[in-house]
Amino acid sequence: MSTLSIANQPIPVYTNLRDVFGSVKASLPHAVRWNTLVEEFEKRFGRKPAYIARAPGRVNLIGEHIDYSLFGVLPAAVDRDILIACAPRSVAPEEHHAHLDEHKPGGVIAQNLHPKYTPQIFAPAPKAKVPATDEIKDSDVHAESWYLDINKRELRWESYVKAGYYGVLNHHFTGGGSALPTPVDLLVTGSVPAGSGLSSSAAMVVASTLAFLAVNGKLEPENAESHLDKGTLVKLAVENEKRVGVNSGGMDQASSVMSDPSSALYITFFPSLTASTVHLPGSASFVIANSLVVSDKVVSAKRHYNLRVVETLVGARVLANALGVRIGEREKVTFREVVGRFAGEEEGVDMGPEELERVLQGLEGRLGVLKRDGTEEGVTMEEMIKMSGLSKEVFDEVYLSWVEIEATHFQLYKRAKHVFTEARRVLQFRKTCLDVSSSTSSSSSSASSEAQCIERLGRLMNESQQSCNEDFDCSCPELNELTRLAREAGAVGSRLTGAGWGGCTVSLVPEDKVKSFIDQVKKTYPAYQGMNEQQLGEAIFATKPGSGACVFKVED
Template identity: 65%
Template sequence: MAAERPIPVYTNLADLYSNLGASLNHAVRWNNLAEEFQKRFGRKPAYIARAPGRVNLIGEHIDYALFGVLPAAIERDILIACGPRPVPASSPISEAHHSPGSVIAENLHTKYARQVFAPARKASVSDEVGEDKVHVEGWHLDINTKELRWESYVKAGYYGVLDHYFKSDVSNANATSPIPVDLLVTGSVPAGSGLSSSAAMVVASTLAFLAVNGKLDDQSNSLTKGELVKMSMENEKRVGVNSGGMDQAASVISDASSALFISFFPTLKATPVPLPAGSVFVCANSLVVADKAVGAKRGYNLRVVETLVGARVLARALGVPVGEKERITLREVVGRLLGEEKEHELDVSDLQKGLERMAKEVEVLRPKGVPDDGELGVTMEEMIEMSGLPEDKFRDVYLSWVEVEATHFQLYKRAKHVYAEALRVLQFRQTCLDVSAGSPAGNDSGSNAALERLGQLMNESQTSCAELFECSCPELNNLTQLARKAGAIGSRLTGAGWGGCTVSLVAEDKIQSFIEQIRDTYAPYKGLEGEALSEVIFATRPSSGACVYKFE
């Protein structure tokens, strides 16, 4: 299993670069970072930790319904050069940078100021994660989740290392402490673009502190990739982000030239899916920023409630048993309908057949006699009645933990999207596996046919996101249409939507002309050149996951 492999620790840069992809000049970035670290701290780094961003190729808004998704790591990444800081025995501990485990963190981007901080041992133990303060067993660091700063993600990564490896009681005279460390951070994942720069930052930070404290040296007894995913998920919660694990798994477990099939039921699992030869993706930022907090009541949170209530109503219509206080998911409806048992999870082929069936079964949610352009939603009163629950219990189960705002709730459209999108994920996966298994292997026409099929599925996904899940926006719709006119085999939004990025599958020999045409036709890009252009639109091959380079 990919999740059970150890974190790669390289000592040969040629081996490392061969797994990262070829769209960026990685050697120049890594060398510049190491040289700049030496200039600033007076010695070369001991390690460079790398964690890539990710792009979700297909499978939008179905993870919280517990269906699998298909992201891939991208070449753009977060790099953290790091090394232990020698502290003379006579140094005053009262100064922060001389304290045990103290951190001096700098960033190559000039807008991010130098930070100095140190963890403090606590006399009492608490696992509470609050709004203003964060507590880890035996340790304390401040993270203000109301005003996130770049160093908050560095601190978040540090917490996992403190929590797992430095638990000694404060009263113990032999308690071990983390060593002082210097960090220099750089990143090529555009922030706020939906490509998971925050998850990459937390993963890279976690790895940096593990490496400097010697926790990756013993490869026979070191952290596995799966364990790093779990640690990073917990760490990111420290900055107020509750993640389902897709971002961290893609950043950590991905293989070069492969997507990652991540399933969430009954537990999180991740398996590589080799992509056909010539699979190059172009990420394009719509430059629309979707503020999830502001729009949550009518956007993301509303969709979560609609899919959950839709699952209960559908289960009731199909005679599937549901507990009165249970929030059954659309994935669980399929499983129970097909007689799935906890010990015997449906295999992928049976799940695919089930999803094909659900495309018809979901029609019971559609209001009778309403045309396609009519109101397919239901009112709050109608939704409560359809659920079969008394109003007070309905509100307790579905509305007591989240705020939503709508006049009509689109149970039919949301469920129709989720089941169709989950099926597209399995079809995308199977198309890739067929090529890898050799059905058309080594055959250019077969590989081209596979790419065309993947592109078709991506286009269908975009249509569904726009029309059924309604998580697109005019700019994303325009950008995907322009992408297809510019020669994309397929193009769709990626990430939560309502802004952020698109991802387009583009033939290898058309990348440059494709980018130039998008620049000339998408109004917000006009006049952009060089680095400014590459910040908003860039090609990437699926890259390998997180790793560490150790300087000899």
């Protein structure tokens, strides 16, 4: 499969659950949950849903916090997902002027199967009719023609539904009064634990985007001119998630949309979004374990996620200046772009993984320019502005006007060290998998080669965890303890997955040791003590790469 073909594939619309999961056998464990969702929708809204939008969570095997520097990553979809059942709601002509949001054009009644999430009713407003005090600023991701109220300071479950809706409204309903969104009823259920690092937020935004596209007929064959392929959906979902206050690099959305059930994905973002399959060793299993420390990257974005985005962007400018790489005064250049320009890479052309690894290795010794006085201590805001070579006014415009951050010192060197070494680990992980996949030697030597491959992959994962903890400071005591216990229980490699600061770990475990591994971690991780079997089954489980997002058309 070519690197461009996945992004260019159409968004799949299925009518059979077998097609969603690849086989009858694979679909059986999911059938009861899907049937329950359809039956509950019918109870609540008086009719069957027209569609069910599905978006899986993801596990990032390696490549943490480097996607927004435009370096490649290696995630895979998991079988846990977000499902949104939806159907258009008929509104009588005289009801169009009713004051209730549910009767307005595009009005939404949103409910959630989980009882802790209260039902919501909301409707989009044409931007021209929004009171001046409610206008979206340019820094809030251009609202274009429509406006939906999303409270970033007190984020609620429906904010992700609204975020998905936003992109559909502003990309497909900009033609004036003749093109109005349909009112819709929807019911959400999810099996991706929130704040676990398995990207429940991206899955929700992708599923929401798909649900509103489907219910408004934008996925029908006659609308093919809209060019709604997987790559377009990823870009739309990335843009949509920014509306809840997270400046995502695109890994979460791409893996949720583009994943293949047999492989991990090697996703690159430079010079454009591409994805290619990477077959994993058949005798290897990946076990996900939840630290039970909730990591809400929206709530803590100012101190964690968004701060790291700014630190890496400023670090890229400082490095470019030191290397003599030309950049625009108001350009938010990334590390990957600096590396490409330094290496003389042609515009719009990827130098390739082998050459990229060579250049990265050569530049690692030149990152010392990001240190203060030759030490690894952080720099103050004033020092960072001076290092950038910009005036305070221009610096604020380029790096601070569009994002909220909170810090007294900035760790430019350590963040860059992690990004460069992690980017190389991804390339080495990919090459190791490709080498063993292409092996044509005898079965005995193939088994030996695969065992060596698994050991190499495990070492890379362990190195990644150490870098995430020491250089990028996105681990936490519980994740450090859980990865240590995982290695003691037989994992070849174990690391945090997701944004970090809580959430889950992913461990590489030989297939024949998965049961004993899980049993041992259940016994030794303190937070698991006292949990019942159902709770433990949700907290730690083995997974295989799953299929990407789709829409299921419910037939009468």
